[in-house]
Amino acid sequence: MERKPASYADLEALPDSVLGELVAGTLYASPRPAGLHTLAASRLGIALGGPFDQGRGGPGGWFVLDEPELHLHEDVLVPDLAGWRRDRMPRPPRTAAFTLEPDWVCEVLSPSTRVLDRAVKLPVYAREGVRHVWLVDPEARTLEVFRLEGGHYSLLATHAGPARVRAEPFDAIELELAFLWGEP
Numbered sequence: 001m002e003r004k005p006a007s008y009a010d011l012e013a014l015p016d017s018v019l020g021e022l023v024a025g026t027l028y029a030s031p032r033p034a035g036l037h038t039l040a041a042s043r044l045g046i047a048l049g050g051p052f053d054q055g056r057g058g059p060g061g062w063f064v065l066d067e068p069e070l071h072l073h074e075d076v077l078v079p080d081l082a083g084w085r086r087d088r089m090p091r092p093p094r095t096a097a098f099t100l101e102p103d104w105v106c107e108v109l110s111p112s113t114r115v116l117d118r119a120v121k122l123p124v125y126a127r128e129g130v131r132h133v134w135l136v137d138p139e140a141r142t143l144e145v146f147r148l149e150g151g152h153y154s155l156l157a158t159h160a161g162p163a164r165v166r167a168e169p170f171d172a173i174e175l176e177l178a179f180l181w182g183e184p
Contacts (some may be wrong), residue, residue: 011076019067022076023120030113033080040138040180041066041080041108047180051173052083058173061086062103071097072128077121079105080136083169101125104132104169111139122146126153132169141181143167 005025014020014029021028033041045066051058064083069076082102089100105125107117117135125133126148133153135144142160145167146153159165162178178184 008076019078020076021078021116021121022074023124024075028116028120030110030116033108033110036138036182037080037108037110039182040136041106043180043182044106044108044136045081047173047175048081048083048170052170063089063092065092068098068102069096070102071099072101072124075124077124079121080108081106101128101130103130104134105130106134106136109135109137109139122153126151134167136180138181141177143175143177143180 006022006027008022010027011020011022017032018029019032021030045064048062048064050056052060052062053064054060062083062085064081066081067078068082069078070082079102082098083104084100085103088103092098107113107121109117122133129148131148133146135146136142140160142158143165144158145156147156147168156168157165159167159177162176162181162183164174164176166174
């Protein structure tokens with residue numbers, strides 16, 4: 001028996017305690033993230049928001065948003081964070097869905113989403129031309145920085161532990177990884 005592809009209605013029918021995404025007609029449902037995941041994503045948004053979104057202590061020129069719903073052709077993805085250069089997106093849409101691909105996305109890896117983020121979502125981001133991807137693993141305490149080159153992602157750097165780093169496309173500031181991990 002042939003399986004019918006999942007639809008947006010299937011996504012909307014999920015309970016509030018579940019985050020849903022659609023890729024190539026398959027519905028992926030993930031539990032809401034645990035504490036380490038939420039802490040890393042929230043703190044990364046704080047660290048980037050001032051200098052890049054608000055222009056405080058940095059160059060500005062970006063919108064950095066938490067969990068935007070991206071409608072990229074037939075796929076619906078929800079990265080933990082995404083950023084758009086304001087010259088490409090002068091203001092966010094009035095709708096819940098973003099149809100313009102971001103310039104940067106960050107996926108915070110969890111045991112339940114690690115394969116989805118790496119094997120399923122990364123190829124969609126590459127297909128859509130998302131120039132930069134960060135993968136943050138709060139359990140391993142790592143930040144992987146990727147750049148799109150020739151339709152595929154090249155790993156530029158893997159940073160670990162409590163390091164202070166500069167990472168594309170936000171290399172105008174130094175990022176304290178210890179802050180993401182909740183360390184003093």
